[in-house]
Amino acid sequence: MAGTKTHDYHILEPDIWPLIGAFAALTFTSGMVLFMHDLKGWPIVLGLGIAGLIATFFSWFSNVVKEAQQGDHTPVVQLHLRYGMILFIASEVMFFVGWFWAFFDFALFPKQIEVIEGVTTNLFGQEGAALIAQFPPKGLEVLNAFELPLLNTLILLCSGTTVTWAHHALIHGDREGLKKGLWATIILGLLFTSIQAYEYGIAPFAFGENNYSSAFYMATGFHGFHVLVGTIFLIVCLRRAYIGHFTPRQHFGFEAAAWYWHFVDVVWLFLFVVVYIWGGWGAPVH
Numbered sequence: 321m322a323g324t325k326t327h328d329y330h331i332l333e334p335d336i337w338p339l340i341g342a343f344a345a346l347t348f349t350s351g352m353v354l355f356m357h358d359l360k361g362w363p364i365v366l367g368l369g370i371a372g373l374i375a376t377f378f379s380w381f382s383n384v385v386k387e388a389q390q391g392d393h394t395p396v397v398q399l400h401l402r403y404g405m406i407l408f409i410a411s412e413v414m415f416f417v418g419w420f421w422a423f424f425d426f427a428l429f430p431k432q433i434e435v436i437e438g439v440t441t442n443l444f445g446q447e448g449a450a451l452i453a454q455f456p457p458k459g460l461e462v463l464n465a466f467e468l469p470l471l472n473t474l475i476l477l478c479s480g481t482t483v484t485w486a487h488h489a490l491i492h493g494d495r496e497g498l499k500k501g502l503w504a505t506i507i508l509g510l511l512f513t514s515i516q517a518y519e520y521g522i523a524p525f526a527f528g529e530n531n532y533s534s535a536f537y538m539a540t541g542f543h544g545f546h547v548l549v550g551t552i553f554l555i556v557c558l559r560r561a562y563i564g565h566f567t568p569r570q571h572f573g574f575e576a577a578a579w580y581w582h583f584v585d586v587v588w589l590f591l592f593v594v595v596y597i598w599g600g601w602g603a604p605v606h
Contacts, residue, residue: 337380344372405576409583419539426531430455456532461524462600468519469596479508480585483578502558509551524606546584553577
């Protein structure tokens with residue numbers, strides 16, 4: 321590491337990127353609102369917001385990496401970075417609490433709807449109102465939990481093992497083991513994403529078709545997005561490993577990526593049990 325600090329803190333130099341990031345987030349949100357209301361100009365506004373966010377991520381994170389390599393990440397700074405990552409993951413957990421809450425609400429208090437030849441029908445106030453409400457809706461076929469979902473579960477569990485292998489290799493100074501573990505984890509992550517994309521392609525229901533399909537795609541799709549983000553996180557760590565970054569005593573960037581990946585693994589286990597197995601229990605399988 322270049323340079324050693326004699327104090328336990330680090331004062332950042334003034335930087336424009338936090339301000340740019342704030343405006344980019346506002347622009348992105350505004351673009352999404354315009355898109356959802358199908359108003360003119362949404363592609364430009366949304367595109368500018370996304371471009372601003374990507375530029376902020378790249379520049380701001382690059383600065384953090386440079387500070388680490390300059391020896392600015394003292395023990396106190398590393399501790400606070402860990403606090404920040406823990407709070408970030410906690411905020412992500414709250415997102416999934418919302419999706420699970422919606423799914424349980426639909427499942428435990430089902431509405432009287434049925435699916436007939438792919439068309440969702442609300443039975444309130446009609447002759448069929450005497451039918452017993454059920455979840456998934458009557459007539460809806462679900463995905464077989466013990467085919468592609470089970471395969472993806474095994475893939476993510478294996479990826480949690482490989483990222484732990486990479487972490488232990490780094491701690492013990494085995495840089496080749498670090499690279500191999502990261503390569504294996506990244507490949508497994510890409511495989512998971514590919515299988516999930518294929519699963520969406522063959523799913524017998526569409527997003528927004530009924531409460532089951534909406535909850536299904538929001539929960540699993542949001543998790544799939546996290547898998548993509550985690551894979552990018554690990555690719556950056558692999559690149560840093562090849563250029564000589566990380567030491568057995570200072571490797572918070574990799575540690576944060578590993579925490580994030582394990583969080584993704586745990587969430588998927590809950591999704592597999594709740595959404596695929598319990599949520600589709602008793603429904604016809606596609």
